[in-house]
Amino acid sequence: MIERSQFPEMMEEGGERISPPNILILGVGNLLLSDEGVGVHVANELRKMKLPKEVSVVEGGTDGFSLLNLIMEADRLILVDAVKGNGSPGSIYRFGIDEFREHIHGFKTSVHQIGILDVFELSKLIGKTPKTTVIGIEPKLLEMGMELSEEVKSKIPRVIELIMEEIKREIPLYEES
DSSP states (O other): OOOOGOOOOOOOGGGGGEOOOOOEEEOOOOBBBGGGGGGHHHHHHTSSSSOOEEEEEEEEEEEEEEEGHHHOOOOOEEEEEEESSSSTTTTTTEEEHHHHHTTTOOOEOOOHHHHHHHHHHHHHHTTTOOEEEEEOOOOSSSBSSSSOOHHHHTHHHHHHHHHHHHHHHSSSOOOOO
């Protein structure tokens, strides 16, 4: 089996060498509000896995602006969060950050929504915004408690599969071991 980490650089058309992208998986949410913390739960599961060296997994919690440097250092960002999209609990959404901005009224995220959007806008103003994919999970419960609802918890393996598909698109030679 060939692993991407065996090759420090990839060849681009024309023989120019490029480094593999720096990929950040950022799980955000409030662990104290049941399903609102799903992004952090996903990040915790991913941290148990062997991932390519180009991939970093961060539990962003509700940190908002303190995530700015991490976001700006990334070439590729995969953001995982609870998203209220009027679907049934456990529904999974996947969209780009521009779609998110365009449909802000259609996709209502968690209590830290403004902070995350402000971070992206600030990174854009500074001049470095990574290619971003948002993977959202429709919450069932948004009440005090640290446990996820069964509907949301049962979707974590599928969310991880979607994240791995994103990684494979960015690092084509990567194979899960």
